[in-house]
Amino acid sequence: MRRSAAVLLAIAIALLATVARATPGDHDDPRPRRARRATPSTSVGLPFRGRLRNGVLLRESEHVRYAGEYREGGRFYGTDELVQLIERSAARVSQRLPGARLSVGELSARQGGRVSGHRSHQNGRDVDIAFYMIDRDGRPYDPWGFAAFDRHGNGMPPNDALRFDDARNWELVARLVADPDARVQYVFVADTLRRRLLATARRRRAPASIVARAEQLLVQPSHGHPHRNHFHVRIYCPPADRPTCEDREPFHAWYPGTPPRSESASAEDAAD
Numbered sequence: 099m100r101r102s103a104a105v106l107l108a109i110a111i112a113l114l115a116t117v118a119r120a121t122p123g124d125h126d127d128p129r130p131r132r133a134r135r136a137t138p139s140t141s142v143g144l145p146f147r148g149r150l151r152n153g154v155l156l157r158e159s160e161h162v163r164y165a166g167e168y169r170e171g172g173r174f175y176g177t178d179e180l181v182q183l184i185e186r187s188a189a190r191v192s193q194r195l196p197g198a199r200l201s202v203g204e205l206s207a208r209q210g211g212r213v214s215g216h217r218s219h220q221n222g223r224d225v226d227i228a229f230y231m232i233d234r235d236g237r238p239y240d241p242w243g244f245a246a247f248d249r250h251g252n253g254m255p256p257n258d259a260l261r262f263d264d265a266r267n268w269e270l271v272a273r274l275v276a277d278p279d280a281r282v283q284y285v286f287v288a289d290t291l292r293r294r295l296l297a298t299a300r301r302r303r304a305p306a307s308i309v310a311r312a313e314q315l316l317v318q319p320s321h322g323h324p325h326r327n328h329f330h331v332r333i334y335c336p337p338a339d340r341p342t343c344e345d346r347e348p349f350h351a352w353y354p355g356t357p358p359r360s361e362s363a364s365a366e367d368a369a370d
Contacts, residue, residue, distance in 0.1 A: 149211050224331070228241050228328050229327070244328045
């Protein structure tokens with residue numbers, strides 16, 4: 099009897115230790131985190147003046163696909179942290195709302211540097227993501243390229259037959275902004291769609307803390323591309339990459355570490 103009691107006590111202690119080590123939210127994460135590679139990626143410089151060492155290729159999977167328009171360019175490299183963020187977020191949407199894959203545009207070139215068509219995307223911390231969309235019959239639609247939507251969620255010509263998928267797009271945003279490992283600095287999107295996303299969040303009774311964070315992160319650049327046809331997501335520098343990697347304001351409350359002293363950058367400077 100004493101031996102049995104001792105065994106049960108040891109099991110209970112092990113279980114408690116496992117719970118104590120768990121990160122909040124891990125229990126419902128459908129994709130385990132991959133171990134950091136022996137030669138980890140390094141983000142160098144700024145998103146609009148930088149490069150990428152040992153970039154990680156985002157691969158297509160059951161949850162992720164390349165948008166056809168960008169497939170030939172092959173600019174699907176990012177930091178470990180950004181690639182895993184995309185994978186985790188896409189898997190979470192598939193878990194909660196099955197039936198669609200996340201369509202991804204460009205990240206960075208393999209070694210970073212200037213990317214035609216972008217001001218940023220130079221050091222592996224930016225990604226363009228197509229909106230989840232549905233057709234007239236409510237079926238998920240895999241786009242060849244990015245499709246723009248109006249404030250009513252209707253596709254703009256020539257994509258009039260498409261609808262903005264409010265539920266899946268909000269689920270994606272919620273997972274992105276709440277991620278405990280890759281801390282998001284911006285999610286660029288048009289104000290009209292920002293309002294739709296926040297209305298969807300409240301309608302679906304999303305946690306107030308997640309809604310408050312999304313309110314800060316969902317931003318339309320004050321001039322230039324309004325982002326009616328895709329999300330542009332940027333993460334802060336991974337702590338291990340500093341000071342080689344550089345961040346600029348804004349430094350939100352969830353910034354990982356002590357904000358560096360730096361000149362500020364407006365939203366329009368930081369966008370595509």
